[in-house]
Amino acid sequence: MSWSLTIGRFGATVVRVHLTFFLLLAWIGVSAWQQGGPAAARDSLLFILLIFLCVTLHEFGHILMARRFGIETPDVILLPIGGVARISRMPEKPSQELAVAIAGPLVNVAIALLIFLVLGTIESASLAHIDDPRVSLFARLAAVNIFIVLFNLIPAFPMDGGRVLHALLAMRLGPARATQVAANLGQVLAFALGFLGLFGNPLLIFIAIFVYIAAGSEAQMSAFKEMARGLIVADAMETHFTTIPIEASLGDAIDTLLAAGQNEFPILDAFGKPAGLLRRDDLFSALKAYDRDAGITGFMRPLETMRQKAPLDSVIDRLQGPQAAAIGVTDADGVLIGIVTRENLGEMLIIKTLRPDWRFRRSG
Numbered sequence: 001m002s003w004s005l006t007i008g009r010f011g012a013t014v015v016r017v018h019l020t021f022f023l024l025l026a027w028i029g030v031s032a033w034q035q036g037g038p039a040a041a042r043d044s045l046l047f048i049l050l051i052f053l054c055v056t057l058h059e060f061g062h063i064l065m066a067r068r069f070g071i072e073t074p075d076v077i078l079l080p081i082g083g084v085a086r087i088s089r090m091p092e093k094p095s096q097e098l099a100v101a102i103a104g105p106l107v108n109v110a111i112a113l114l115i116f117l118v119l120g121t122i123e124s125a126s127l128a129h130i131d132d133p134r135v136s137l138f139a140r141l142a143a144v145n146i147f148i149v150l151f152n153l154i155p156a157f158p159m160d161g162g163r164v165l166h167a168l169l170a171m172r173l174g175p176a177r178a179t180q181v182a183a184n185l186g187q188v189l190a191f192a193l194g195f196l197g198l199f200g201n202p203l204l205i206f207i208a209i210f211v212y213i214a215a216g217s218e219a220q221m222s223a224f225k226e227m228a229r230g231l232i233v234a235d236a237m238e239t240h241f242t243t244i245p246i247e248a249s250l251g252d253a254i255d256t257l258l259a260a261g262q263n264e265f266p267i268l269d270a271f272g273k274p275a276g277l278l279r280r281d282d283l284f285s286a287l288k289a290y291d292r293d294a295g296i297t298g299f300m301r302p303l304e305t306m307r308q309k310a311p312l313d314s315v316i317d318r319l320q321g322p323q324a325a326a327i328g329v330t331d332a333d334g335v336l337i338g339i340v341t342r343e344n345l346g347e348m349l350i351i352k353t354l355r356p357d358w359r360f361r362r363s364g
Contacts, residue, residue: 004077013063013085014075015056024048024080047137051144052078054111058148059085061107062160065100066091089318090163094170094178101163105152108145115142156186158214179219186215224349225313233315234308236348237329237338243268244296246275250283251292257283264326264341267300272335274328276300303328308337315340 004016025045032044056078063073066087076085091097115138153161162182169178190212197204242260244253246269256265257280267276278300286299304318305328315327319342329338 010060010063011067013060013073016075016077018077018079020080021052021078043137047140050137050141052083054108054141054145054148055083057111058104058107058152059083061103061105062087062100065103069096069100071100089314092175094167094175097170098164098167101160101167104160105149108148108152112142112145112149115139115145154189154211155182156189156211156215157183157218159211162186162215162218176225183215183219186218187212190215225316229311229313231312231348232308233306233310233312233327233329233340234338236312236315236345237308237340238344239338241266241339243336244278246270246297248296249292250286250290250294250296253278253283253296254287254292263343264339266303266326266328266336266339267296268336274303274305274330274336277303277326277328279325305330305334305336306340307331315345319345 003020004018006014006016008015025048028048029041029045033041056076059076062085063076066073069091071087071089071091074086076083087100091100119136119138119142152159153164155161155165157163157166165185166178166182169181172178173181190208192208193204193211194208197206197208241262242256243266244256246267248256248267253265263280265278266274267278269275276297278296282299282301286294286296290298303326306315308329308331318327319325319340326339326341328336329340331337
């Protein structure tokens with residue numbers, strides 16, 4: 001994600017912090033300084049950093065559970081509103097989806113229990129005053145973790161509770177029907193939150209809009225996957241496209257861009273196997289930093305590949321990430337024979353919407 005800094009790596013997962021997070025820290029530090037001096041600023045910043053440490057651990061609860069099921073977790077990014085772990089796909093088995101969804105909140109439950117054990121007892125009144133610096137730092141941190149659990153278990157997408165509800169429904173109704181029911185419930189809940197927000201809490205209105213959009217997006221994604229069910233990658237791949245040899249220069253790549261009407265260009269080695277991908281935007285960015293004779297390997301990005309007989313619905317999740325502009329399709333020898341982009345995948349789904357009975361030539 002742009003506007004973010006990498007602060008570390010845990011296994012195959014990169015941890016990033018969005019630059020707006022530092023603006024949040026600055027605002028909190030200055031506000032606390034004005035009210036209570038340097039000591040108050042220090043304590044407030046420490047409290048916020050500990051909260052985001054708990055948020056990071058929450059996201060790694062999801063990540064580690066997803067890894068158990070062979071699911072890639074490229075990165076996690078910390079934003080002022082919380083953390084977001086990018087998981088390449090959700091498990092197809094409802095029991096595995098349930099495990100991934102619940103793993104995050106369970107981390108916060110464990111943190112809160114650990115704090116309770118260390119401190120002995122915590123007065124219930126303390127839990128309601130997390131913004132009061134006179135209350136113990138760790139008592140407030142326990143309260144925050146409890147709040148994170150309760151908030152995330154709201155039964156609406158994209159919160160963990162929406163995933164939990166979807167997994168439980170899928171065990172009885174199947175994945176497609178479960179998504180529709182969970183999305184509808186999420187949108188009903190969004191209306192209720194928005195209505196309550198009209199009585200003096202603008203934050204609830206913001207959350208309601210967020211939940212409503214996310215629930216609708218989840219329902220649409222489920223519909224796409226249902227339409228793609230039974231089709232294979234070969235049905236959607238482009239077979240007429242322009243490639244760029246790996247030894248090409250930036251000037252050669254720009255000439256190819258001007259001559260071809262496409263936005264993604266696979267980079268091939270001498271054996272016709274994919275070595276990377278260049279997007280139209282990558283070439284424009286390279287013009288600012290590289291000379292015409294510069295090799296393209298310095299700014300090409302990885303190209304994920306699949307076999308032509310792989311299920312098409314598995315492609316939809318992989319093309320959702322901001323970096324996943326295209327997927328290469330290879331034969332048994334690893335030679336590139338096609339590409340799948342968001343555009344041609346969308347065109348295919350439109351055809352299935354207009355003619356559900358349409359039979360694609362490659363599927364027979």
